[in-house]
Amino acid sequence: MSTTRTDHTTQVRGVSFVAGDEVTGDAGVMRAVAAATGEAIAPGYPLLNTADLSRATEAAAAAFPILRATTPDARAGLLAAIADEIERDRDVIIARAMVESGLPEARLTGEVGRTTGQLRLFADVVRQGDHLGVRVDPALPDRTPLPRPDLRQRMVPLGPVAVFGASNFPLAFSTAGGDTASALAAGCPVVVKGHPAHPGTGELVARAVTRAVAAADLPGGIFSFVLGEGHEFGRTLVTDARIKAVGFTGSRGGGLALTAAAADRPEPIPVYAEMSSVNPVVILPGALAEHGADGARELAEGFVGSLTLGAGQFCTNPGLVFVPTGADGDAFVAAAGQAVAATTGQPMLTPAIAEAYRTGVDRLAATAGVDRIAEGSPGDGAGRPAPSLSSASSPTGEAVAEVFGSSAVVIRYDDPAALADQLANLEGQLTVTVCYAPADADAARQLLPVLEDRAGRILFNGWPTGVEVSHAMVHGGPYPATSDSRTTSVGTRAIERFQRPVCYQDVPDELLPEAVRKDNPWGLVRRIDGRLELS
């Protein structure tokens, strides 16, 4: 590993960052690929070896006691400073991300805003301190038969976190995305495995983070960004004894491999893997009937807009739609077919993703009971496959397997009771969408408990491809949508993934952490004897 001190420029230089240092390794050289052309672009990224990786995790472990001991203001300040530094380099980051991802400028501009907004939202969370979940059961020295000791509880961070970003959000779900923001907010150092689909974007963001860490006078080990070869490098990171939790966004295969590796460690660790979802859409009869044939067309165009947004490369892309039998449903399917036929393929993130999409669409077409309804046109140039709409006789097997990209399957249903059974048998989902009118109230009431059971988010009369970053959002859901349905990777509850409770029993006040001291110096909300008290 060769090391030079970071020079705080915003050039893409072909480096990783280990504990504040720009580094290059000797494990081969990777080049980014331009999504629009499929061509390799400069610079080369000399990949790190496992010894370099060890240096990153060791520095993370050494930095952990310092990060966990930061005050709320200091930690919030770091998060806000990272947002500022990313904004400072916004133009160069967007320019590089456009080339690497093929995503348009407007989308990436929005994603920078989402990324910095997310960092600032977690800064607010840290300043407010509710995530510390302080609980106090005061001593009852006169209780019989036994006195009660003084008991105080707060959340502490788990330790260094490994983050595996997603290809489809090179900013908001990658280097300084939601996993990194929530882990740092919890007080956990982060080691990001740089995504090979956007190494340059990753490097630029990592440089911004590294500047913010240095300016905050915190140890560089709080944040590393490591580029390495293939799955084995990721596995080595996850099985490093100094790593205490994992955040992952990506494919089901990748998520399951990391989950298995984490479970096989001498000390197993939690993995939050957001993996796979076809995000069913349920069109209820009343919603179709409400506006006659125009209503069906409007709904169909809304659906196809969500299906093809960003080349269909959203975790919440709607890949399965339940449509009532009958004339209104026929009109919806016909309109959706026309809308898909009118689409043109947009560039996908990588050649491999485009190829996997084509393979998935072909496999679907070859499946018994599945028929092609419509296909768009491929775009001009490599990696722009055609959007596709199929019908299937039943929501099982290949018909409900995720095809990452703009492919959806239509299922017709006769009555909402049968629909409930079909939905109940689906795998876990990130979202379920319901197109609804007041005439559908009875059917919707029947469906809701099933939807709650199958998805992390239920949305009515909208489309699933927007995910608000806020307090009430859930971007999660039962397996295989995620590896752990009890939390979320978007929204402020995401911080809970990286914390655990500790109870302090009869610890003298002068030794207690500020969060649980009797005089509540941080002015935290506390649960006293089971009742919340605002400060």
Next chain:
Amino acid sequence: MSTTRTDHTTQVRGVSFVAGDEVTGDAGVMRAVAAATGEAIAPGYPLLNTADLSRATEAAAAAFPILRATTPDARAGLLAAIADEIERDRDVIIARAMVESGLPEARLTGEVGRTTGQLRLFADVVRQGDHLGVRVDPALPDRTPLPRPDLRQRMVPLGPVAVFGASNFPLAFSTAGGDTASALAAGCPVVVKGHPAHPGTGELVARAVTRAVAAADLPGGIFSFVLGEGHEFGRTLVTDARIKAVGFTGSRGGGLALTAAAADRPEPIPVYAEMSSVNPVVILPGALAEHGADGARELAEGFVGSLTLGAGQFCTNPGLVFVPTGADGDAFVAAAGQAVAATTGQPMLTPAIAEAYRTGVDRLAATAGVDRIAEGSPGDGAGRPAPSLSSASSPTGEAVAEVFGSSAVVIRYDDPAALADQLANLEGQLTVTVCYAPADADAARQLLPVLEDRAGRILFNGWPTGVEVSHAMVHGGPYPATSDSRTTSVGTRAIERFQRPVCYQDVPDELLPEAVRKDNPWGLVRRIDGRLELS
């Protein structure tokens, strides 16, 4: 499986309970063993086969939609009614538990109180509703560039839970113990695998629960109590597709086997296994010096009292004690040796547990660097092995492996800095105890972050063997103390193990569950736009 309708008597009849029915199976017959004599006692328990088990999980799945839809009052009423029914049969339960466990009447009387108190505490939690974690981000229709939808979040129950009770708390950590109480409170039906060390106690408690469920006019599938043969029966329960989470208290081997089985399912599920801990005690020099030689004796007697309480059969039993070198430490060790030498073995829970204790003590004695300091006398009769105190040259290997029972190891240390390193290298623990005087403040400040990192509960100037059931308690800790450090199995936070968040986006108010309706009909605490609002 032969089935008769429950007759609501309190006799031990040799049955399991499946969905409200008394049942017996054809998979062999088990008898309870009296801990005091090692002799099998009546009645025989005809064990269930896997088809019987399937009936229990199927009924649990069928009952789930009904239990999850109960109002807070109805669900709290069920928990309180279970407590009432257990109290109604208190005498017969205690009598049977004394025979099966060998635990004394006073201890079991206390444990009934703990069990019913725990059920009523969860009834309070359910009535209050804070566990629903309601969050609301109101719509911002005029926001640019995009409006914000109305977002509402609440916790929903995971589904049917399998509970594996512990031998050492035949009431509070078994059939209607903390796992069952918190799962029912969350809205999850429960299937308890009856513990073979106390089948009669389990049957009596299960009958009380079954009566309460029937009286509440809820489906019997909400609660089953199944007795079956060996590990394979437990594995079949955990791998049943209808089971959605597991609570376990017991050995490391058992916990890891169930955790692996749960991870290997087509749909992996969360397991909370509380497994293994040696609960280190740290004697700081000032605490010893404070009262001279008398202080050392007092501390030593307190320590040995905690070590030998209930034959050392507590999850939080202190099995490792760090003592400063020097005269005061020597006095402590000498006094502890005298106190252990004066003890007599009490009956252990089962012959197998007594045998495992003897094997563990022998293995420890055969370990290089380990010396016997003192041994008590074995008790009169079977299964009453002698308490034991050893010293070891370093806190590693066999010296820090749990020996379930009254065996502890003394480690001497020169200075608190070295002590911090030794503690940092220990496995995860349920508790760490510090004997402290104000003169130790600097050392304690140095140690605290290490202790937070290694244990779920840190207690000063007490002994770890009492675990308060309250809001701020943590009975958990890093692996291998538990399989998931992010929660607890004792205290009201335990309910979080069996819940997951769901977000409702733009769902019409008339369809929303009460918990998230605009007019807040249940008067819940809500987080509105990130700020808690008391109702």
